Amino acid sequence: MKRILINVVLLVVLVAGSWWLLQRAAIQPLREMFRSKPIVVDESPLLVQNIRELAQLMTIEYYDEVVADSSRGAALLPFPPYIIPARQSLVLVVKGRLLAGIDLQQLDTSHIRIYNDTISIVLPKAEVLEVEVNPSGIETFSEKGEWSQRAVAALTAKARDQMLRNAAAQGVLRRADEKGKQLVEQLLLYAGYKNVVVITPDLD
């Protein structure tokens, strides 16, 4: 009985000791030695393709996270044992940021009327000005089989469409119109106009 007890205690001490050593530097280099090295991405120059002047008043920022998945059945193998390989599937969790607002480049003198200290301005309709879906916002939740970059792009486009639908359901464009109207009103009041009338096509 005594011998069994000693053995148990020794075993526990051995396990605890190993665990302690594993946490310490003695084993760390060994663990490090078998760790896969990360894929190296070389620094390469950026090429400026295009520069453009804008006048986009972004008034609503909308964040969303959607799940997009795709799967495809696999055919019989053309050689023995003719088994059906596992079904291939890809599940992505896509985070995105949508910016809506008013494109003020469409604004010209025909949209503005001035009478003494009163100004009226007709703003263009709000629209979605940018949808950001970047690699940093894409998480591969599950990947079975081989998937090309084109297939991933198609799946991400599906996620982006879902985001646009969600944003529309939240009334993003109406809110963008409201905020745009408020900003332009404030700017013109700062400029000294006593009466400012801002008309937005969908709100007024």
Place this chain on the structure above:
Amino acid sequence: MVQISKKIYLAATAFVLLCGCAKKEPPQTPPLLQLRQIGQLATAEMEVSKVVRARDEDTWYKLGERRMLITCRARIKAGVNLEQLKEMDVVQQGGSILIKLPPPQIISFSMPPEAIRVSYTDIGHFRDPFSQTETNAIMKQAESQIRRHADSLDILARAKAGAITFVTRFFVQAGFEEVIVE
């Protein structure tokens, strides 16, 4: 003696069990407001491209190497935050107006997946092809490289110039004879 042995046994068991319970707290992500009102005037857009060179050849026990070339494009928009504009930044006197604009900043960064194209891959005989998870990890590194260099692209200076042009035109259309934008 039996009592002492029991105590040692219990203490050792408790130690091992407690070690098993040790758990790292998951990183806390701050909550994000889904919909937010902003007031940013984007005045410059730059489209950049990059050839991403990725290589996986440093793990000593893996036979063969893997290399990949990816071309990608990113769109960066910059401008000024009109929410920062206060009443004292606008000085009006008769037909002239002076406006002090806030400093320019990057407003949006977009690197759409449809603008990412794998141009070339070289996979060693004993290696697996790049998975989508790995390709995306490469693109995340490329994205942060582009973001790091965005400030050096002169886009902020262009955004400031664009903001001055737009605000001047806007206030001329609004009836001012002299518009000074700083």
